Amino acid sequence: MAKVFSLAEVSEHNTNKDCWLIIGGKVYDVTKFLEDHPGGDDVLLSSTGKDATDDFEDVGHSTSAKAMMDEFYVGEINSSTIPKQTKYTPPKQPHYNQDKTSEFIVKILQFLVPLIILSVAVGVRFYTKSSA
Structure with missing residues (x-):
């Protein structure tokens, strides 16, 4: 059975020596991949402490990149610990x-x-x- 982490637990792993990401409800330890990431380690580090699914999908990763993720998998995220995004509503103006x-x-x-x-x-x- 997969280990389940809270957002607070995953958020503690936010350095180039210890970097975890949340993508698609799963938690990945990408520390060993930081140096090899084609977009640079800054891209991965900037996605820590939040649900990085949209960031990951927006780039349009290849199927081989998605297949690589299995080796970095460490568990699941407790989705109830992730704040829900609210839809932007502009202020009322005449x-x-x-x-x-x-x-x-x-x-x-x-x-x-x-x-x-x-x-x-x-x-x-x-x-x-x-x-x-």
């Missing part, structure tokens, strides 16, 4: 309605354009009377 902004501009123009035309017409009339 909705910007571009249509209302353009409605406002149209209303201003509906008022100003006739006023400008009227002013020009009156100005032309006074100019033609005073020059005659």
Whole structure:
């Protein structure tokens, strides 16, 4: 029967001399693999203390890389000790309605354009009377 570890227990193994990862609900001691990892040991060390499944899957490891994992297997993770990820919900903000902004501009123009035309017409009339 596989040994079951808590997240706190696995998190203690977070150095280049003792490095454990959680991937797919399983715990792996990858200390001996740190120097050989194609992405460098920093990538593995940055994935300690958390569920690294998404990190592992996002890279797109080959089937041979996945097969290698068996030799580093040390046990299972007690999933109840891993905090659940919550979905990001953006803060509530008033909705910007571009249509209302353009409605406002149209209303201003509906008022100003006739006023400008009227002013020009009156100005032309006074100019033609005073020059005659």
